[in-house]
Amino acid sequence: MATEYVKLVDVTKCDGCRACMVACKNWNDLPAEPQDFLGTMQSHANVSADTWNVLTFVEHENSKGGLDYLFRHSSCYHCVDAACEKVCPESAISYTDFGSVVIDHDKCVGCGYCEQNCPFDVISLKEYKDKNGKEYRKANKCTMCTDRLEEGLQPACVTTCHPGAMQFGEKEEMLQKAEKRVSEIKERYPNATIYNPAGVGGTHTIYVLAEKPSVYGMPENPKVPTSAVLWKDYAQPIGKAMVGGVTMALVGAFVANKFFDKKGKEHEEDGGDRHE
Amino acid sequence: MSKQQSSEVQVKRFSKAFVWAHGINAIAFIGLYITALPMYTDWFNWLYVVFGGPENARLIHRILAVAFILPTFIWLIFDHKGFFMWLKELVTWKKRDFQFFSEFVKELFGFKFKHVRQTFFNAGEKINSILQIFCAILLIGSGFPMWFPDLFPSALVQWSYFLHNVGFGLGFAVVLGHIYLSVIHKHSRPGFTGVITGKVPAKWAKSHYTEWYEEEVKKGNFPDLDDPKKNKKKGA
Amino acid sequence: MTNHWSDIQHSDCALIMGANPAENHPISFRWLTKAQEKGGKIVSVDPRFTRTSAKADVYAQLRSGTDIAFMGGMIKYALDNELYHKDYVVNYTNASFILKDTYEFNDGIFSGYDEPTRKYDKTQWAFETDEEGNPVKDMTLKHPRSVFQMMKNHYSRYDADTVCSVTGTPKEDFLKVCEAFCATGAPDKAGTILYAMGTTQHTVGTQNVRAFGMIQLLLGNMGLPGGGLNAMRGESNVQGSTDFGLLYNNLTGYLGAPTMLHPTLEAYNEKETPSAGYWSNKPKFLVSLLKAWYGPNATKDNEFGYQYLPKGNKNYSHINLFSAMYKGELEGAFLFGTNPVVGGPNAGKEKEALGNLKWLVAADLWETESASFWQKEAGSNPSAISTEVFLLPAASSYEKEGSVSNSSRWMQYRWQAIKPKGQSLADLEIIHEMYLHLKDLYKNEKTPAAKPFNALDWNFGKGNHPDIDLVCKEINGYDLTTGKLVPGFGALKDDGTTTSGNWIYSGFYPEEGNNRAKSRDNKDTGGGNYLNWSFAWPANRRILYNRAAADLNGKPWSKKTAIIWWDASQKKWVGNDVPDFVVDRAPTDPGGTNPYTMLKDGVAGLFAGNLNDGPFPEHYEPFESPVANAFSSQDSNPAIQLFDGEFNLKGDYKQFPIVATTYRVSEHWQSGSMTRNQEWLSELVGHMFVEISEELAKEKGIKNKDKVIVSSARGEIEAYAMVTKRFKPYTIQGQKVHHIGMPWHFGYKGFATGDTANRLTPHIGDANTTIPEYKAFLCNVRRAN
Ligand SMILES: Nc1nc2c(c(=O)[nH]1)N[C@H]1C(S)=C(S)[C@@H](COP(=O)(O)OP(=O)(O)OC[C@H]3O[C@@H](n4cnc5c(=O)[nH]c(N)nc54)[C@H](O)[C@@H]3O)O[C@H]1N2
Ligand SMILES: Nc1nc2c(c(=O)[nH]1)N[C@H]1C(S)=C(S)[C@@H](COP(=O)(O)OP(=O)(O)OC[C@H]3O[C@@H](n4cnc5c(=O)[nH]c(N)nc54)[C@H](O)[C@@H]3O)O[C@H]1N2
Ligand code: HEM
Ligand code: HEM
């Protein structure tokens, strides 16, 4: 198995400069999406098909009665057990050797199952128009800059992050750093924690958070939706078996009829009206 | 000779509304299935080519989904008596209905069996209907949230995928059996003309739906096959 | 900066006051974060909770314009609690100097004040001297007229309660800040102060900086790694621009611009050259500069061309120029990369002033709000404006080569990345061509205007493109006797045998083929100073006054704060930086314990008699303030120049009871031309907004995202309300005072548009620099419609 990599986002070192947002658009050639005024410094309410990472701003009155102004680089988590990958009916989403979860636009049909099932709400559809003006849709999200990783580079957002709030490296090393950092900041942020939720098998975008995940608007215990597990791991295989089973039963019935009911032919018209 | 004669006698079983409803329903259902197959599993991805790509398959699926919902209303509007009779039948379960099943298994596999007296719909058909209704509710109820995810809470949308999938599996099994019985299985096959023309051979009807047939005879609608004189006059 | 960006990592405590580096100097946070990781603390003092405050360990709010009260309180705290670095204060500052009894301070006024001219006679603020002219000292610091005792006395009025009633800071927060920062008074600790426009854009801006300087001297933080007084400069090359004499009162290299008071070179030298300290070399720098400019036309006989220099007698600062323009006293103007219709104080009036010009030339990357001030969209009536406007397309920084100097005083060379778009030219090319044309026009003229043109020695190669390498060499300077480049400013002479276009940079190009601005060796040469990365003026020195980081014997105050030290065996100063001292001057030599070599007395001035508004910083209220001054009966700085008339309407606190300030956001650059024309930045902050506390919003019935009208005596603007917990009402002298703030980046051009905050700001400036008071004024807010 190839080495797994992790983008470690230490929000306690982030100063909210949003260079990561611009770097992402720059590298991935994404258009601007002017928004209405949201009433805070936050530019976009959430990530979107054209804005793959969004810096969230939260004003939080902490347990000590002080004010915290919390920043978080939010983007795809690159789940180890990715709901989006699980539900995609076209196998358009796959895992790479780096641990990133990527979308193959050639296969994507824009059905939106991934969008509906991502426990973090970070994948979304974009409308395109082909040469004939026909509209079609494709899913989009952070790719972990897999195209850069393939060239031996780091993700664009990580490279641009000047205080080192984001780091990219081997999973084990990043996890150790995260643990060390949490112990360093516990005094200042008693609720500091690592966010690497088990409900999705862990992620490849791991956070050091200053506060409880819910303060950042993150799910406390995200998991691959139970419905998706039942659907893909149970209903579908059983369904397939059932389709096969019923087909077999009927073929069986057809053959059995031919075999046991040789006289049947004469009774055909009256529907086998054969009382004893 | 009597055989010849009796087999010519046809009685009216279904209204035009039912025939249409059932036909549209059947076509839509099968279309839905075929369009759904490549979405369901990669084995059938070749079907996309047939529909002109995955987007088209999904478009057709949605058009057929509407077609699939229409028949209920056609039947209800143009033959509400028949429709309600059907519903009433579905909730009426008596001892004979349960007896039916053991005999049906024998019938299915071509063993000797005896007819249990049945009303308009036999117990098997009632089960079929119930399962079909159940599947239809499942598929339609889940299909809409899938179609318009923005209008529904996301948990509902997520569960819809699961339910739709269950509906698919269940529906497949039920319908496949239903079609087998009506198209291939020789004992029930004569009923096939019923959903095409609305009429079925009187003799077959009498043996399969004895209670209903006799009632219709009492009402004077159907010929009493045991009384050849009446036969000529009252042929429907 | 006395220190430099990467040096911040060594800091035990960074006091960030009057700046918001997380947003405006983001790279600083690369180093601040490292400092924090090593256990250093960050303290943020700002009227509102910023992205910097978010990262700080201690935050304290203060009302805009009250920094001197705050720092005065901190000085008192350090003195009362004896947290200052005694050896440093005694030996390296003028604390021990005895003041003449002409110096006095009374109810907000220093001695020597002349009310009609609003000017001080600074000669009254002098030290007692002995027969040789040396200051009289009392090394015990006990003398009642010693600087130390006078200072103590001056700030005795700045007790925590009074201070907090003026600044509105919760007292416990004020004390937390004092405690955290004054801890760096320990000899093995270093604290830095990072400041920028929150400090300077006030009628007391210069004194704000002085107050910072005083606390840094008291705590012994100057000259130490991780210490210093660090101005984070603004525009990418604003450091370079002031180094090169962009300010109206400077020639290149911080040589004061000659005025009518300096009719001859001799008079200039006599008046401007101190008797001791490094500035005693000033004539060498000036003559070398004149030789660089006028070449063979600068001879001993013609005062090296000194008479070619204009000698004005006015204040030519931005606000004075615009008020002259408003009065119709100016004929034309060049706007080289500036957009005053958005960025100037009282911008609505500055826009009108432009309409009084005959001609206007704007050299810019875009057609800015200023270049199109006459348009209907700008709110003007084009048919009523007769100004002829020329727009010269300028090439951006990526399209040309040259150097910029950053806050660390590093001159960093940049290479051209892409060719200029369209017909745009580099500013240097524009000026080059303009000069060649003008010279041609003046060729046969003998008028006073023609003389300096014809005398200029403009030899940067033939053709339209000046040879930048020749420009670089001219800056460094030549030895005319050998024709070789000079090795540094130590080689400059006042006899006309050397040239140097800017003495402080002399030595960056010491020999052919060695332009040190192009050095890019990123190996740490020790102490994180990276001596082979670029060139830092002066003499590639990274930390100014670094001699002060060692004690009287030349030993570092502590191992941790070591930077240079005296090596007795080698008989020279060694360490991790270029010594800011005569390299072989032993601590036992005369002057061997005087680290402040630039200054006349060799020590730093806790008392400084050269500023226009007093030798000790004293709190005055901003020009527009909601309260009377609690410290004296002088409400605003007595030494500021007051303008009258329509251009300078003053708001009354009854009508405009809310304190307002203006600032920047990371996502926009200045007047916005550079960022509002960029979609990816425009989407990040797409709307003009005003930050309002929850309490004020409630009082005014304003909901988050509502549109509101902000008004001042100068005008009204519309903006979105950003209701936030990051602004809180203040309690000032027992009275509730609301405070709001807004970015000043918006105008009507580009992708992200909005009303211009500067339509509200007053046309008033600092007593020394005339920088406008953008940071504190009065206004009111109401819901739109
Ligand atoms: N992103 C970005 N960076 C920039 C610029 C830009 O436009 N955009 N401009 C550059 C330029 S030219 C400059 S000069 C610098 C300016 O850099 P800064 O000085 O950091 O910029 P400002 O945001 O104007 O002001 C800083 C802070 O001062 C606070 N403040 C206001 N009044 C007071 C006061 O009375 N006392 C104290 N202590 N604080 C006060 C404000 O709330 C604000 O947070 O930034 C440079 N960097
Ligand atoms: N209310 C309020 N007002 C303020 C301030 C504040 O804090 N509050 N801050 C003040 C400060 S500190 C400053 S520095 C001023 C800045 O005020 P300005 O200097 O007027 O503002 P900028 O937007 O920096 O203007 C620079 C212009 O230069 C152009 N430009 C960029 N590169 C080049 C180039 O290479 N060549 C040429 N020719 N043009 C170029 C840009 O397009 C832009 O239009 O604003 C001041 N105004
Ligand atoms: C080729 C396809 C089909 C054929 C040949 C067929 C045939 C028949 C026949 C013969 C009957 C009448 C039985 C009787 O006389 O009572 C019938 C009834 C019915 N069919 Fe179908 N059918 C087909 C497809 C479908 C499909 C796809 C559905 C539903 C999704 C469906 C739902 C029903 C129902 C609900 C009834 C009434 C109950 C019953 O008789 O079982 N049919 N069909
Ligand atoms: C016989 C009935 C139907 C069957 C067997 C069927 C089956 C399927 C299947 C297998 C899928 C793929 C989902 C998966 O992989 O689990 C699907 C998708 C879908 N179905 Fe149905 N369906 C039926 C009826 C309907 C109806 C009645 C509706 C709408 C009211 C509907 C709406 C949809 C929609 C919106 C999708 C998503 C298609 C896409 O965009 O990818 N279906 N269906």
Ligand code: SF4
């Ligand atoms: S966060 Fe969402 S989109 Fe990203 S890998 Fe996980 S499930 Fe997929």
Ligand code: SF4
């Ligand atoms: S939208 Fe594309 S990627 Fe997402 S589930 Fe559908 S096919 Fe897969």
Ligand code: SF4
């Ligand atoms: S990893 Fe790449 S794609 Fe993902 S947010 Fe960062 S820059 Fe964008």
Ligand code: SF4
């Ligand atoms: S680049 Fe780094 S510091 Fe800046 S907003 Fe993104 S994560 Fe935060």
Ligand code: SF4
């Ligand atoms: S403005 Fe330039 S120097 Fe400043 S942080 Fe951004 S990229 Fe770096």
Ligand SMILES: [Mo]
């Ligand atoms: Mo600036």
